[in-house]
Amino acid sequence: xxxxxxxxxxxxxxxxxxxxxxxLRYLERMLRDAASAEELVQEAFLRLYxxxxxxxxxxxxxxxxFTIANRLALNELRRPHxxxxxxxxxxxxxxxxxxxxxxxxxxxxxxxxxRLGDAVERALAALPERQRAALWLTAVEGLSYAEVAAxxxxxxxxxxxxxxxxxSALAETIDTEV
Amino acid sequence: MNGVPxxxxxxxxxxxxxxxxxxxxxxxxxxxxxxxACARCRARLAALRSVDAALRAVEIPRVRPELAVxxxxxxxxxxxxxxxxxxxxxxxxxxxGLAAAAAALALGLLVIPKLLGPDxxxxxxxxxPSALAQREAxxxxxxxxxxxxxxxxxELPKLHGGxxxxxxxxxxxxxxxxDAGLAQLESASDDDLALALALQDAAGVDSAxxxxxxxxxxxxxxxxxxxxxxxx
Numbered sequence: 001x002x003x004x005x006x007x008x009x010x011x012x013x014x015x016x017x018x019x020x021x022x023x024l025r026y027l028e029r030m031l032r033d034a035a036s037a038e039e040l041v042q043e044a045f046l047r048l049y050x051x052x053x054x055x056x057x058x059x060x061x062x063x064x065x066f067t068i069a070n071r072l073a074l075n076e077l078r079r080p081h082x083x084x085x086x087x088x089x090x091x092x093x094x095x096x097x098x099x100x101x102x103x104x105x106x107x108x109x110x111x112x113x114x115r116l117g118d119a120v121e122r123a124l125a126a127l128p129e130r131q132r133a134a135l136w137l138t139a140v141e142g143l144s145y146a147e148v149a150a151x152x153x154x155x156x157x158x159x160x161x162x163x164x165x166x167x168s169a170l171a172e173t174i175d176t177e178v
Numbered sequence: 179m180n181g182v183p184x185x186x187x188x189x190x191x192x193x194x195x196x197x198x199x200x201x202x203x204x205x206x207x208x209x210x211x212x213x214x215a216c217a218r219c220r221a222r223l224a225a226l227r228s229v230d231a232a233l234r235a236v237e238i239p240r241v242r243p244e245l246a247v248x249x250x251x252x253x254x255x256x257x258x259x260x261x262x263x264x265x266x267x268x269x270x271x272x273x274x275g276l277a278a279a280a281a282a283l284a285l286g287l288l289v290i291p292k293l294l295g296p297d298x299x300x301x302x303x304x305x306x307p308s309a310l311a312q313r314e315a316x317x318x319x320x321x322x323x324x325x326x327x328x329x330x331x332x333e334l335p336k337l338h339g340g341x342x343x344x345x346x347x348x349x350x351x352x353x354x355x356x357d358a359g360l361a362q363l364e365s366a367s368d369d370d371l372a373l374a375l376a377l378q379d380a381a382g383v384d385s386a387x388x389x390x391x392x393x394x395x396x397x398x399x400x401x402x403x404x405x406x407x408x409x410x
């Protein structure tokens with residue numbers, strides 16, 4: 001990002017290659033709509049590009065990028081005419097099941113992994129959006145509570161509670177369904 | 179919390195914080211000691227850990243290449259007029275007026291007339307370079323067309339330098355010398371130059387120099403020749 005700020009345009013391509021996939025994966029979980037998620041990936045990188053000259057390395061780049069994405073996602077989720085994710089959750093679940101890395105040997109293990117993945121995906125989609133965001137950013141993207149708090153504009157204590165409630169709900173789902 | 183025994187309540191939320199590495203050393207030791215002694219909290223810790231494993235197993239999706247192309251076009255549009263990607267090396271110098279005109283065209287007139295069939299081609303805009311440089315850039319037109327142009331450029335055996343494509347015109351301009359390249363840049367139509375610049379930016383051609391620009395112009399001529407051959 002510092003290279004981009006200094007005018008090296010190729011640094012943008014490197015950032016896009018490294019982070020567009022994880023960002024799309026996150027936004028797909030937040031929005032439950034692949035097309036909208038893709039649009040927001042594009043918008044997040046455009047905002048990043050527009051703000052490149054103001055970038056200060058006070059936070060990790062990933063925190064900065066996911067903070068931009070969070071604001072976009074939460075705005076999108078509050079749009080009045082947005083299609084409810086639950087309207088399409090069945091279709092989405094059927095059309096884009098959680099793609100687990102099913103490299104384990106044996107059909108049983110693959111089937112089990114797929115069932116587990118589907119169950120977690122459904123439970124994740126059912127979480128309140130801030131719980132979903134807090135858990136994903138912490139458990140998957142490795143952000144600290146302080147970083148997530150900055151990203152969600154809340155306190156570390158609140159993030160701790162959000163993460164724990166979300167993780168507990170998913171654990172209970174796994175226990176019940178698998 | 180429902181279902182949490184009273185003796186475990188002081189530790190329950192910290193089980194998550196333990197997994198996240200968010201406890202200080204003293205608190206971490208206390209939570210671990212409790213979990214070691216409590217079957218319920220040990221099981222719960224394992225269950226919480228399995229959630230993380232399941233989430234991390236979600237594959238990173240493949241981002242459509244068109245997205246990068248569209249972003250490159252948007253970035254080109256956002257760049258201040260006259261400011262292009264830094265040039266790693268420069269072999270030919272564009273005349274200043276022509277460079278400004280080409281930049282304005284690339285920003286404002288991203289159309290792919292050469293690669294669309296004659297019926298779809300917009301009418302050329304016969305403006306003088308100075309007028310083009312001053313005109314306000316209109317909204318970006320169909321970045322998907324740039325993607326199509328890039329895709330089609332793959333029809334050529336070699337886009338940058340080297341041998342001409344089979345079936346390419348025998349008089350395809352050579353790119354071997356400064357003089358020839360400069361002459362080609364100067365004689366290129368505004369439309370062709372704008373398209374070549376747009377393709378260069380959209381494709382993220384690293385050098386972004388004038389030699390690469392001449393090669394893009396060559397590639398466009400070769401694609402024209404392929405089209406002409408197909409129609410003939």
